[in-house]
Amino acid sequence: MSVTAPTKLLPEVEAFLSQSPYPCFVGGQNFPAASGDTIATIDPGSGDQIAEIHDLSADEVDRAVEIAAGAFPAWSALSQKDRGAILMRLADAVEQHKPVIAQIEALDAGKIEAQAQGDVQNLVDTLRYFVKLAGNVETREKIDAPGFDAWKYRQPWGACAFIFPWNFPFLLIGWGISPALAAGNTVVIKPAEDTSLSAIYLARLAKEVGVPDGVINVITGSGARAGAALSNNSQIKRMSFTGSPEVGRMVGEACGRNLVPVKLELGGKGAAVVFDDVDVAETAEKLVNAITFHSGQVCCDATRWLVQDTIYDEFVQECTTRMKKLRVGHPLDPASDMGPVVNAKQCSRVLGYLEKGQSGGAECLCGGDEAEVEGFTGHYIKPTLLAGSLDNVAAQDEIFGPVAYLTKFASEDQAIEMVNDTDYGLANSVWTEDDKRAARVAEAMVAGNSWINAHNVFAQGVPYGGVNKSGMGGGVLSPETLMDYYRSTSVVRPLG
Numbered sequence: 289m290s291v292t293a294p295t296k297l298l299p300e301v302e303a304f305l306s307q308s309p310y311p312c313f314v315g316g317q318n319f320p321a322a323s324g325d326t327i328a329t330i331d332p333g334s335g336d337q338i339a340e341i342h343d344l345s346a347d348e349v350d351r352a353v354e355i356a357a358g359a360f361p362a363w364s365a366l367s368q369k370d371r372g373a374i375l376m377r378l379a380d381a382v383e384q385h386k387p388v389i390a391q392i393e394a395l396d397a398g399k400i401e402a403q404a405q406g407d408v409q410n411l412v413d414t415l416r417y418f419v420k421l422a423g424n425v426e427t428r429e430k431i432d433a434p435g436f437d438a439w440k441y442r443q444p445w446g447a448c449a450f451i452f453p454w455n456f457p458f459l460l461i462g463w464g465i466s467p468a469l470a471a472g473n474t475v476v477i478k479p480a481e482d483t484s485l486s487a488i489y490l491a492r493l494a495k496e497v498g499v500p501d502g503v504i505n506v507i508t509g510s511g512a513r514a515g516a517a518l519s520n521n522s523q524i525k526r527m528s529f530t531g532s533p534e535v536g537r538m539v540g541e542a543c544g545r546n547l548v549p550v551k552l553e554l555g556g557k558g559a560a561v562v563f564d565d566v567d568v569a570e571t572a573e574k575l576v577n578a579i580t581f582h583s584g585q586v587c588c589d590a591t592r593w594l595v596q597d598t599i600y601d602e603f604v605q606e607c608t609t610r611m612k613k614l615r616v617g618h619p620l621d622p623a624s625d626m627g628p629v630v631n632a633k634q635c636s637r638v639l640g641y642l643e644k645g646q647s648g649g650a651e652c653l654c655g656g657d658e659a660e661v662e663g664f665t666g667h668y669i670k671p672t673l674l675a676g677s678l679d680n681v682a683a684q685d686e687i688f689g690p691v692a693y694l695t696k697f698a699s700e701d702q703a704i705e706m707v708n709d710t711d712y713g714l715a716n717s718v719w720t721e722d723d724k725r726a727a728r729v730a731e732a733m734v735a736g737n738s739w740i741n742a743h744n745v746f747a748q749g750v751p752y753g754g755v756n757k758s759g760m761g762g763g764v765l766s767p768e769t770l771m772d773y774y775r776s777t778s779v780v781r782p783l784g
């Protein structure tokens with residue numbers, strides 16, 4: 289296995305890659321698949337195989353859950369201060385290793401290196417945020433009930449499971465496990481089979497900085513085997529799944545059978561509503577940046593751009609000019625604006641939608657096919673604009689590539705109706721200089737998140753989650769997320 293990259297890899301990255309195939313990391317040690325089965329890890333930028341991960345059996349997944357459950361009593365018995373100190377050490381270590389983890393992530397997920405650095409920092413910030421928040425949680429909270437001495441007693445649940453997708457492998461681990469760990473739970477992480485390397489790196493780093501064995505466990509393997517085994521395991525105390533609605537349904541069903549509380553963070557088909565009082569050039573630039581960020585493989589992206597008819601032509605002109613200027617290239621080439629999509633299957637999926645969309649009547653205004661990148665035969669697609677009626681398949685389905693679908697609207701009411709004509713409900717944005725209209729439209733769009741004059745906005749402390757086909761069960765990044773990782777007992781003593 290060799291890595292062809294446009295820049296020299298860091299020695300630590302070379303050393304890490306040379307250790308392939310990677311066993312899982314469970315109970316503070318390597319945890320190989322007894323079968324010896326492995327799955328290849330491909331650099332989407334070059335198409336080269338760069339590593340292999342182990343492919344666990346269902347029994348091995350169950351054993352990992354037992355180990356996480358075994359580590360729970362000691363971890364949960366630590367004082368919040370001691371547990372927080374250990375997790376802060378982990379945050380510091382991740383920050384120190386940011387360039388290394390970011391390069392691994394760039395190679396594994398096809399992420400532009402600077403963006404991967406942002407993802408790594410995001411995990412650090414999220415972990416610190418939840419550790420600080422957990423420091424203020426009252427484990428005994430008085431309940432005002434006349435005639436009774438009553439209180440809530442909060443304690444962590446036990447071993448919690450997490451299944452993650454391939455688009456933000458490291459960042460999403462941070463969003464998922466930080467509140468669980470800070471509250472005193474242990475975790476079993478199943479990363480996507482395409483992008484497991486940064487999770488393995490994190491688990492090893494956790495051991496180095498003194499996170500007790502069994503608190504952070506990483507199991508790798510196929511979704512159909514390892515993922516299904518984890519979601520069918522009746523010993524897990526909570527499940528958090530991030531991925532497609534199709535798999536989310538299966539995970540939800542399995543958890544439902546076992547009565548395990550489940551949180552689903554699923555796909556989206558967000559809209560951006562652009563009114564004619566905006567700065568057209570600036571809005572076009574921001575939306576083009578949003579749809580090309582990580583090659584459009586972002587669940588909350590605005591993929592339907594609804595533009596007021598009076599500025600439509602000017603808006604299209606600005607967008608196409610910007611899209612054509614973007615440099616598509618290898619994620620480790622500092623000159624690249626946009627990298628590849630994650631794998632050959634995703635590339636065919638996106639190209640398939642471009643074809644189906646056009647044969648269903650959509651017009652292609654820009655891009656529309658594969659991009660050539662000199663020296664690399666990775667999975668590159670040109671930034672693409674389609675236009676037409678919203679009943680087109682490319683305007684209805686989640687494509688998950690650098691593809692936006694444009695249409696015109698005439699009135700505010702019509703725009704809101706168009707936005708809400710979807711089964712999804714993750715994130716939309718409204719673009720206007722009129723604050724009152726912005727607030728009105730933001731509140732009328734049916735989704736977990738509405739953004740004003742921006743898209744893809746995340747802040748620790750602001751709840752993020754989906755409704756309808758985009759998810760259920762609580763969301764991420766907020767104080768409520770932390771509270772989900774405590775189970776609450778009402779303790780009551782009648783007085784007198």
Ligand code: NAD
Pocket residue numbers: 451452453454455456478479480481509510511512514515516517519530531532533534535536538539553554555556586587588686688714754758759
């Ligand atoms: P996916 O559903 O195919 O896979 C997600 C995870 O589920 C992977 O780890 C996979 O191995 C596992 N899996 C597959 N089959 C399984 C099964 N039968 N049982 C249990 N686990 C199984 O999703 P993907 O293609 O990796 O990711 C893209 C999707 O994720 C898109 O729909 C995107 O919108 C969504 N997503 C949502 C959010 C959010 O916050 N709402 C964030 C990122 C991605």
